[in-house]
Amino acid sequence: MEHRILKPAAVAVAFAGLSLSACQDSGLSHRSLAPVPPETLAKMAQLGTTKEAPMLIRAYKKEAELEIWKQGADGNYIHLKTFPMCRWSGQLGPKTQEGDRQVPEGFYSITPAQMNPNSSYYLSFNVGYPNQLDRALGHTGGTIMVHGACSSAGCFSMTDAQIAEIYAIARSSFDGGQRAIQMQSYPFRMTAENLAKHRLDANIGFWKNLKEGNDVFEVTKQEPQVAFCGRRYVFNATPSGAMDPVSACPPLKRDPELVASVSAKAAKDDEKIAELSQSVKPVRVVYEDGGQHPSFASKAGEASRPEALTGPTEIALEEKPARAVDKSAQQLATKSPVVTMAAAKAAAQSHEASTVVRALAPEHHREMSALADENGPTASIKKALNPKK
Structure with missing residues:
Protein backbone atom coordinates (compact mmCIF):
# COMPACT_ATOMS: atom_id res chain seq x y z
CA MET A 1 0.00 0.00 0.00
CA GLU A 2 1.42 3.36 -0.98
CA HIS A 3 2.09 5.51 2.06
CA ARG A 4 0.74 9.02 1.60
CA ILE A 5 0.25 11.82 4.07
CA LEU A 6 -2.81 14.02 4.21
CA LYS A 7 -2.52 17.60 5.32
CA PRO A 8 -3.72 17.85 8.94
CA ALA A 9 -6.41 20.29 7.87
CA ALA A 10 -7.91 17.73 5.49
CA VAL A 11 -8.00 15.10 8.19
CA ALA A 12 -9.59 17.57 10.60
CA VAL A 13 -12.36 18.24 8.08
CA ALA A 14 -12.98 14.50 7.69
CA PHE A 15 -13.24 14.01 11.45
CA ALA A 16 -15.40 17.09 11.82
CA GLY A 17 -17.88 15.60 9.38
CA LEU A 18 -17.91 12.32 11.29
CA SER A 19 -18.36 14.07 14.62
CA LEU A 20 -21.17 16.25 13.32
CA SER A 21 -23.12 13.32 11.91
CA ALA A 22 -22.52 11.37 15.11
CA CYS A 23 -23.84 14.20 17.26
CA GLN A 24 -26.91 14.49 15.09
CA ASP A 25 -27.52 10.73 15.39
CA SER A 26 -27.12 10.04 19.09
CA GLY A 27 -24.50 12.28 20.67
CA LEU A 28 -22.02 9.49 21.40
CA SER A 29 -19.12 11.12 19.56
CA HIS A 30 -17.59 12.39 22.82
CA ARG A 31 -16.22 8.88 23.28
CA SER A 32 -14.06 9.35 20.20
CA LEU A 33 -12.39 12.42 21.74
CA ALA A 34 -10.85 10.60 24.70
CA PRO A 35 -7.10 11.32 24.90
CA VAL A 36 -4.34 8.76 24.52
CA PRO A 37 -3.63 7.49 28.07
CA PRO A 38 -0.65 9.18 29.78
CA GLU A 39 1.16 5.86 30.29
CA THR A 40 0.91 5.13 26.56
CA LEU A 41 2.24 8.60 25.73
CA ALA A 42 5.14 7.98 28.11
CA LYS A 43 5.92 4.70 26.36
CA MET A 44 5.84 6.43 22.97
CA ALA A 45 8.38 8.95 24.20
CA GLN A 46 10.55 6.17 25.58
CA LEU A 47 10.49 4.38 22.22
CA GLY A 48 11.30 7.52 20.26
CA THR A 49 7.93 8.08 18.62
CA THR A 50 4.99 10.46 19.07
CA LYS A 51 1.22 10.22 19.13
CA GLU A 52 1.06 12.03 15.77
CA ALA A 53 3.41 9.54 14.05
CA PRO A 54 1.92 7.02 11.59
CA MET A 55 0.71 3.72 13.02
CA LEU A 56 0.23 0.16 11.76
CA ILE A 57 -1.95 -2.67 13.10
CA ARG A 58 -1.20 -6.41 13.13
CA ALA A 59 -3.81 -8.95 14.27
CA TYR A 60 -3.50 -12.68 14.96
CA LYS A 61 -6.64 -14.81 15.27
CA LYS A 62 -5.25 -17.98 16.83
CA GLU A 63 -3.34 -16.06 19.52
CA ALA A 64 -6.23 -13.54 19.81
CA GLU A 65 -3.90 -10.55 19.90
CA LEU A 66 -3.89 -7.15 18.21
CA GLU A 67 -0.63 -5.20 17.99
CA ILE A 68 -0.15 -1.46 17.59
CA TRP A 69 3.06 -0.27 15.92
CA LYS A 70 4.18 3.36 15.62
CA GLN A 71 6.68 4.86 13.20
CA GLY A 72 9.91 6.14 14.68
CA ALA A 73 12.02 9.09 13.59
CA ASP A 74 14.05 6.84 11.27
CA GLY A 75 10.93 5.72 9.40
CA ASN A 76 10.92 2.23 10.87
CA TYR A 77 7.98 0.91 12.85
CA ILE A 78 8.33 0.13 16.56
CA HIS A 79 6.08 -2.19 18.51
CA LEU A 80 4.08 -0.07 20.95
CA LYS A 81 1.46 -2.32 22.56
CA THR A 82 -0.21 -5.71 22.27
CA PHE A 83 -3.91 -5.85 23.17
CA PRO A 84 -5.47 -9.22 24.05
CA MET A 85 -8.49 -9.74 21.82
CA CYS A 86 -11.74 -10.17 23.72
CA ARG A 87 -13.59 -12.04 20.96
CA TRP A 88 -13.28 -13.15 17.36
CA SER A 89 -15.61 -15.49 15.49
CA GLY A 90 -15.47 -18.19 12.86
CA GLN A 91 -12.49 -20.36 11.95
CA LEU A 92 -8.90 -19.87 10.86
CA GLY A 93 -8.97 -18.94 7.18
CA PRO A 94 -10.09 -16.00 5.03
CA LYS A 95 -13.55 -14.52 4.87
CA THR A 96 -15.23 -15.47 1.60
CA GLN A 97 -18.94 -14.73 1.87
CA GLU A 98 -21.55 -12.68 3.66
CA GLY A 99 -22.76 -14.34 6.84
CA ASP A 100 -19.91 -16.83 7.29
CA ARG A 101 -18.93 -15.18 10.61
CA GLN A 102 -15.33 -15.19 9.43
CA VAL A 103 -12.84 -12.59 10.59
CA PRO A 104 -10.98 -11.67 7.38
CA GLU A 105 -7.32 -12.38 6.76
CA GLY A 106 -5.16 -10.24 4.52
CA PHE A 107 -3.84 -6.71 4.13
CA TYR A 108 -6.33 -3.89 4.56
CA SER A 109 -6.42 -0.10 4.68
CA ILE A 110 -8.18 2.14 7.21
CA THR A 111 -8.90 5.77 6.32
CA PRO A 112 -10.41 8.60 8.40
CA ALA A 113 -13.77 8.02 6.68
CA GLN A 114 -13.85 4.49 8.11
CA MET A 115 -13.73 5.71 11.73
CA ASN A 116 -17.12 5.46 13.46
CA PRO A 117 -17.47 7.59 16.62
CA ASN A 118 -21.17 6.73 16.79
CA SER A 119 -20.85 2.96 16.98
CA SER A 120 -23.39 0.97 18.96
CA TYR A 121 -20.34 -1.12 19.99
CA TYR A 122 -18.90 1.84 21.93
CA LEU A 123 -16.42 2.89 19.21
CA SER A 124 -15.37 1.21 15.97
CA PHE A 125 -13.55 1.50 12.68
CA ASN A 126 -13.99 -0.42 9.45
CA VAL A 127 -10.93 -2.49 8.47
CA GLY A 128 -11.58 -2.15 4.73
CA TYR A 129 -12.78 -5.65 3.82
CA PRO A 130 -13.30 -6.55 1.02
CA ASN A 131 -10.14 -5.23 -0.57
CA GLN A 132 -9.49 -5.30 -4.32
CA LEU A 133 -8.30 -8.91 -4.26
CA ASP A 134 -11.26 -10.08 -2.16
CA ARG A 135 -13.69 -8.49 -4.60
CA ALA A 136 -11.91 -9.93 -7.64
CA LEU A 137 -12.10 -13.41 -6.12
CA GLY A 138 -15.83 -13.01 -5.56
CA HIS A 139 -15.66 -12.71 -1.79
CA THR A 140 -18.74 -11.03 -0.38
CA GLY A 141 -19.72 -9.31 2.85
CA GLY A 142 -18.50 -6.12 4.43
CA THR A 143 -18.66 -3.75 7.39
CA ILE A 144 -15.98 -5.72 9.22
CA MET A 145 -14.95 -3.67 12.23
CA VAL A 146 -12.56 -3.41 15.12
CA HIS A 147 -14.93 -2.44 17.93
CA GLY A 148 -15.76 -2.71 21.63
CA ALA A 149 -18.46 -4.64 23.51
CA CYS A 150 -16.64 -8.01 23.32
CA SER A 151 -19.16 -9.28 20.76
CA SER A 152 -18.19 -10.68 17.37
CA ALA A 153 -20.00 -11.93 14.28
CA GLY A 154 -17.01 -11.57 11.96
CA CYS A 155 -15.28 -8.64 13.65
CA PHE A 156 -12.24 -7.98 15.82
CA SER A 157 -13.89 -7.36 19.18
CA ALA A 168 -7.42 7.56 20.25
CA ILE A 169 -4.06 6.37 18.90
CA ALA A 170 -5.51 6.08 15.38
CA ARG A 171 -7.20 9.48 15.63
CA SER A 172 -3.89 11.05 16.69
CA SER A 173 -2.07 9.47 13.73
CA PHE A 174 -4.69 10.85 11.35
CA ASP A 175 -4.39 14.25 13.07
CA GLY A 176 -0.65 14.03 12.34
CA GLY A 177 -1.36 13.61 8.63
CA GLN A 178 -1.43 9.86 8.03
CA ARG A 179 -3.72 9.12 5.13
CA ALA A 180 -4.34 5.42 5.70
CA ILE A 181 -3.44 2.88 8.39
CA GLN A 182 -2.38 -0.54 7.16
CA MET A 183 -3.93 -3.48 8.99
CA GLN A 184 -2.30 -6.87 8.60
CA SER A 185 -4.63 -9.70 9.64
CA TYR A 186 -3.14 -13.18 10.05
CA PRO A 187 -4.56 -16.58 11.05
CA GLU A 193 6.02 -24.02 14.47
CA ASN A 194 2.61 -22.79 13.32
CA LEU A 195 3.35 -23.32 9.63
CA ALA A 196 4.62 -26.84 10.25
CA LYS A 197 1.57 -27.70 12.32
CA HIS A 198 -0.84 -26.34 9.70
CA ARG A 199 1.13 -27.48 6.64
CA LEU A 200 -1.70 -29.62 5.24
CA ASP A 201 -4.52 -27.17 5.93
CA ALA A 202 -6.49 -26.24 2.82
CA ASN A 203 -5.55 -22.59 3.38
CA ILE A 204 -1.78 -23.12 3.61
CA GLY A 205 -1.08 -21.66 0.16
CA PHE A 206 -2.93 -18.46 1.02
CA TRP A 207 -1.19 -18.29 4.39
CA LYS A 208 2.22 -18.67 2.77
CA ASN A 209 1.31 -15.74 0.54
CA LEU A 210 0.47 -13.67 3.62
CA LYS A 211 3.80 -14.72 5.12
CA GLU A 212 5.57 -13.01 2.21
CA GLY A 213 4.17 -9.68 3.41
CA ASN A 214 4.90 -10.61 7.00
CA ASP A 215 8.53 -11.30 6.09
CA VAL A 216 8.90 -7.95 4.32
CA PHE A 217 7.71 -6.19 7.46
CA GLU A 218 9.83 -8.33 9.79
CA VAL A 219 12.97 -7.66 7.75
CA THR A 220 12.47 -3.95 7.05
CA LYS A 221 10.16 -2.80 9.89
CA GLN A 222 8.51 -0.68 7.23
CA GLU A 223 5.00 -0.86 5.82
CA PRO A 224 4.88 -3.37 2.95
CA GLN A 225 3.68 -1.96 -0.36
CA VAL A 226 0.72 -4.11 -1.32
CA ALA A 227 -0.57 -4.91 -4.81
CA PHE A 228 -2.56 -7.73 -6.41
CA CYS A 229 -2.09 -9.95 -9.46
CA GLY A 230 -2.24 -13.63 -10.30
CA ARG A 231 -4.98 -14.12 -7.66
CA ARG A 232 -2.56 -13.29 -4.86
CA TYR A 233 -0.83 -10.51 -2.97
CA VAL A 234 2.48 -9.14 -4.22
CA PHE A 235 4.69 -6.96 -2.08
CA ASN A 236 7.14 -4.15 -2.79
CA ALA A 237 7.08 -4.77 -6.53
CA THR A 238 7.05 -2.30 -9.42
CA PRO A 239 5.12 -3.75 -12.39
CA SER A 240 6.10 -3.27 -16.02
CA GLY A 241 2.45 -3.23 -17.06
CA ALA A 242 -1.10 -3.15 -15.76
CA MET A 243 -1.83 -5.07 -12.57
CA ASP A 244 -5.04 -7.08 -12.43
CA PRO A 245 -5.94 -9.19 -9.37
CA VAL A 246 -6.99 -12.26 -11.34
CA SER A 247 -4.70 -12.04 -14.39
CA ALA A 248 -1.13 -13.27 -14.53
CA CYS A 249 1.37 -10.83 -13.07
CA PRO A 250 3.38 -8.73 -15.51
CA PRO A 251 7.17 -8.72 -15.06
CA LEU A 252 7.86 -7.25 -11.62
CA LYS A 253 10.88 -5.28 -10.54
CA ARG A 254 12.04 -5.52 -6.92
CA ASP A 255 14.88 -4.09 -4.87
CA PRO A 256 17.65 -6.73 -5.07
CA GLU A 257 18.82 -6.07 -1.52
CA LEU A 258 15.32 -6.44 -0.14
CA VAL A 259 14.76 -9.61 -2.17
CA ALA A 260 18.01 -11.08 -0.83
CA SER A 261 17.16 -10.23 2.79
CA VAL A 262 13.60 -11.51 2.61
CA SER A 263 14.68 -14.65 0.72
CA ALA A 264 17.30 -15.39 3.38
CA LYS A 265 14.67 -15.17 6.12
CA ALA A 266 12.24 -17.32 4.14
CA ALA A 267 14.90 -19.95 3.47
CA LYS A 268 15.80 -20.12 7.14
CA ASP A 269 12.11 -20.46 8.06
CA ASP A 270 11.57 -23.15 5.42
CA GLU A 271 14.51 -25.12 6.79
CA LYS A 272 13.02 -24.95 10.28
CA ILE A 273 9.56 -25.91 8.99
CA ALA A 274 11.03 -28.93 7.19
CA GLU A 275 12.86 -29.96 10.35
CA LEU A 276 9.75 -29.62 12.51
CA SER A 277 7.65 -31.50 9.96
CA GLN A 278 9.58 -34.63 10.86
CA SER A 279 8.21 -34.54 14.41
CA VAL A 280 5.17 -32.26 14.43
CA LYS A 281 1.96 -33.92 13.27
CA PRO A 282 -0.12 -31.90 10.78
CA VAL A 283 -3.54 -30.85 12.02
CA ARG A 284 -6.59 -28.86 11.08
CA VAL A 285 -7.86 -26.70 13.93
CA VAL A 286 -11.64 -26.38 14.26
CA TYR A 287 -13.37 -23.86 16.51
CA GLU A 288 -17.01 -23.98 17.51
CA ASP A 289 -17.13 -20.25 16.81
CA GLY A 290 -13.81 -18.45 17.14
CA GLY A 291 -12.08 -17.68 20.38
CA GLN A 292 -10.62 -15.10 22.71
CA HIS A 293 -7.38 -14.38 24.53
CA PRO A 294 -6.78 -16.66 27.55
CA SER A 295 -6.68 -13.61 29.83
CA PHE A 296 -10.46 -13.30 29.36
CA ALA A 297 -11.22 -16.91 30.27
CA SER A 298 -12.53 -16.02 33.72
CA LYS A 299 -14.81 -13.39 32.14
CA ALA A 300 -16.23 -15.53 29.35
CA GLY A 301 -19.78 -14.60 30.32
CA GLU A 302 -19.14 -11.03 29.19
CA ALA A 303 -18.45 -12.13 25.60
CA SER A 304 -20.90 -12.90 22.83
CA ARG A 305 -21.78 -16.59 22.55
CA PRO A 306 -19.76 -17.65 25.61
CA GLU A 307 -21.04 -21.21 25.16
CA ALA A 308 -18.98 -21.43 21.95
CA LEU A 309 -15.71 -20.60 23.71
CA THR A 310 -14.81 -24.18 24.54
CA GLY A 311 -11.41 -24.22 22.89
CA PRO A 312 -10.49 -25.53 19.43
CA THR A 313 -10.40 -29.17 18.39
CA GLU A 314 -7.33 -30.42 16.54
CA ILE A 315 -8.07 -32.92 13.78
CA ALA A 316 -5.04 -34.98 12.74
CA LEU A 317 -4.30 -34.99 9.01
CA GLU A 318 -2.52 -37.78 7.18
CA GLU A 319 0.39 -37.04 4.90
CA LYS A 320 0.53 -39.13 1.77
CA PRO A 321 3.64 -41.31 1.92
CA ALA A 322 6.45 -40.14 -0.34
CA ARG A 323 6.56 -43.59 -1.95
CA ALA A 324 3.02 -43.19 -3.24
CA VAL A 325 3.88 -39.77 -4.61
CA ASP A 326 6.91 -41.19 -6.40
CA LYS A 327 4.74 -43.85 -8.04
CA SER A 328 2.26 -41.24 -9.23
CA ALA A 329 5.09 -39.07 -10.49
CA GLN A 330 6.54 -41.86 -12.61
CA GLN A 331 3.22 -42.10 -14.45
CA LEU A 332 3.11 -38.44 -15.40
CA ALA A 333 5.01 -38.79 -18.67
CA THR A 334 2.38 -41.13 -20.10
CA LYS A 335 -0.83 -40.21 -18.32
CA SER A 336 -3.39 -37.52 -18.97
CA PRO A 337 -3.31 -34.04 -17.38
CA VAL A 338 -6.04 -35.22 -14.95
CA VAL A 339 -3.61 -37.67 -13.39
CA THR A 340 -0.94 -34.97 -13.57
CA MET A 341 -3.06 -32.67 -11.45
CA ALA A 342 -3.79 -35.36 -8.87
CA ALA A 343 -0.12 -36.22 -8.52
CA ALA A 344 0.78 -32.55 -8.29
CA LYS A 345 -1.61 -32.00 -5.40
CA ALA A 346 -0.27 -35.03 -3.57
CA ALA A 347 3.29 -33.90 -4.14
CA ALA A 348 2.51 -30.41 -2.89
CA GLN A 349 1.21 -31.84 0.37
CA SER A 350 4.20 -34.14 0.82
CA HIS A 351 6.81 -31.56 -0.24
CA GLU A 352 7.91 -33.81 -3.12
CA ALA A 353 7.75 -31.20 -5.87
CA SER A 354 11.13 -32.14 -7.30
CA THR A 355 10.00 -35.77 -7.75
CA VAL A 356 7.01 -34.68 -9.81
CA VAL A 357 9.01 -32.27 -11.95
CA ARG A 358 11.70 -34.83 -12.77
CA ALA A 359 9.09 -37.19 -14.20
CA LEU A 360 6.88 -34.52 -15.72
CA ALA A 361 6.43 -34.61 -19.47
CA PRO A 362 7.16 -31.22 -21.12
CA GLU A 363 3.64 -31.00 -22.53
CA HIS A 364 2.27 -30.97 -18.99
CA HIS A 365 4.38 -28.05 -17.76
CA ARG A 366 1.74 -25.50 -18.67
CA GLU A 367 -0.99 -27.32 -16.72
CA MET A 368 1.29 -27.75 -13.72
CA SER A 369 2.29 -24.09 -13.75
CA ALA A 370 -1.37 -23.06 -13.92
CA LEU A 371 -2.13 -25.29 -10.94
CA ALA A 372 0.69 -23.65 -9.05
CA ASP A 373 -0.96 -20.28 -9.65
CA GLU A 374 -4.34 -21.52 -8.45
CA ASN A 375 -3.19 -23.53 -5.43
CA GLY A 376 -0.65 -21.97 -3.13
CA PRO A 377 0.71 -25.29 -1.74
CA THR A 378 2.13 -26.07 -5.19
CA ALA A 379 4.31 -22.97 -5.31
CA SER A 380 7.30 -25.24 -4.78
CA ILE A 381 6.37 -27.10 -7.99
CA LYS A 382 6.32 -23.85 -9.95
CA LYS A 383 9.71 -22.95 -8.52
CA ALA A 384 11.08 -26.31 -9.61
CA LEU A 385 9.67 -25.77 -13.09
CA ASN A 386 11.41 -22.39 -13.31
CA PRO A 387 14.63 -22.75 -11.28
CA LYS A 388 16.20 -19.64 -12.82
CA LYS A 389 13.41 -17.34 -11.66
Missing part, protein backbone atom coordinates in the same frame (compact mmCIF):
# COMPACT_ATOMS: atom_id res chain seq x y z
CA MET A 158 -12.13 -5.62 22.03
CA THR A 159 -13.27 -4.29 25.40
CA ASP A 160 -14.64 -0.75 25.53
CA ALA A 161 -11.52 0.48 27.30
CA GLN A 162 -9.28 -1.13 24.70
CA ILE A 163 -11.12 0.29 21.69
CA ALA A 164 -11.13 3.73 23.31
CA GLU A 165 -7.33 3.67 23.49
CA ILE A 166 -6.83 2.15 20.02
CA TYR A 167 -9.26 4.70 18.55
CA PHE A 188 -1.67 -16.94 13.52
CA ARG A 189 1.83 -15.69 14.07
CA MET A 190 3.89 -16.72 11.06
CA THR A 191 6.27 -18.93 13.01
CA ALA A 192 7.88 -22.13 11.75
